[in-house]
Amino acid sequence: xxxxxxxxxxxxxxxxxxxxxxxxxxxxxxxxxxxxxxxxxxxxxxxxxxxxxxxxxxxxxxxxxxxxxxxxxxxxxxxxxxxxxxxxxxxxxxxxxxxxxxxxxxxxxxxxxxxxxxxxxxxxxxxxxxxxxxxxxxxxxxxxxxxxxxxxxxxxxxxxxxxxxxxxxxxxxxxxxxxxxxxxxxxxxxxxx
Numbered sequence: 001x002x003x004x005x006x007x008x009x010x011x012x013x014x015x016x017x018x019x020x021x022x023x024x025x026x027x028x029x030x031x032x033x034x035x036x037x038x039x040x041x042x043x044x045x046x047x048x049x050x051x052x053x054x055x056x057x058x059x060x061x062x063x064x065x066x067x068x069x070x071x072x073x074x075x076x077x078x079x080x081x082x083x084x085x086x087x088x089x090x091x092x093x094x095x096x097x098x099x100x101x102x103x104x105x106x107x108x109x110x111x112x113x114x115x116x117x118x119x120x121x122x123x124x125x126x127x128x129x130x131x132x133x134x135x136x137x138x139x140x141x142x143x144x145x146x147x148x149x150x151x152x153x154x155x156x157x158x159x160x161x162x163x164x165x166x167x168x169x170x171x172x173x174x175x176x177x178x179x180x181x182x183x184x185x186x187x188x189x190x191x192x193x
Contacts, residue, residue: 002032009041014170021045036062040075048173052083073097074107081114090114105135113143121150138164138174145181158185 009024022045028038039062046055059076066072077093080086094111101107112127128144141164148157161181169175 002028002035002038005031006035006038006041009038009045010170013041013045014172016172018045018049036066036069036072040071043075043079047079047082048171052079052085055079056083068096068100070097070100070104070107073100074104074110077114078110081110081117084117087114087118091118103134105131105137105140108134109137109140109143112147116143116147116150121147125151132160132163136163136167138167138169138171138178140164141167142174142178142181145178149185154185154189158182161185 005024005028009021009028012018012021012024022042025038025042025045028035029042032038039058043055043059046052046058056076056079059072059079062072063076073093074097077090077097080090080093091111091114094107094114097107098104098111108127108131112124112131115121115127116124124147125144128140128147131140132144141160145157145160145164148154148160161178164178165175165182
């Protein structure tokens with residue numbers, strides 16, 4: 001039954017019904033605390049809402065029970081990278097996740113994002129290109145575009161974001177961000193002519 005509540009929470013999230021999504025994930029966690037999926041989904045929801053402390057508290061409690069779970073290592077490491085805090089710890093957590101699953105595109109993306117936040121754009125680029133090749137998803141292309149832009153590669157940034165927009169997403173806010181990146185950069189390029 002916990003998986004049904006998790007699926008319901010994800011459906012609410014797609015429909016931007018965040019309060020209902022949170023309630024569904026909480027219900028799923030109450031039914032099966034050992035199942036990390038609803039915890040990770042709720043942590044991600046908090047993260048997208050900018051509720052970083054709540055996400056950290058939730059993931060830290062799960063981390064105390066299962067400190068070697070690669071999905072949880074990735075979830076906490078990505079939270080720190082996205083939040084821009086504890087970046088060295090984020091890298092450590094994400095490297096631990098990748099040692100367990102070296103070809104996981106999500107883990108490659110997270111570590112690339114952490115490197116980017118640390119100012120290591122070249123290292124980030126290598127990982128994010130691998131991640132996009134293994135797991136073409138909107139968020140990876142958003143990150144890849146940000147790195148290209150930081151490296152002064154505007155056309156590559158636009159291409160990455162456009163590729164991301166071509167993909168179907170369950171996150172309408174991510175689609176909106178990709179569209180905004182494209183419009184902003186395209187507008188700047190037109191002004192510069």
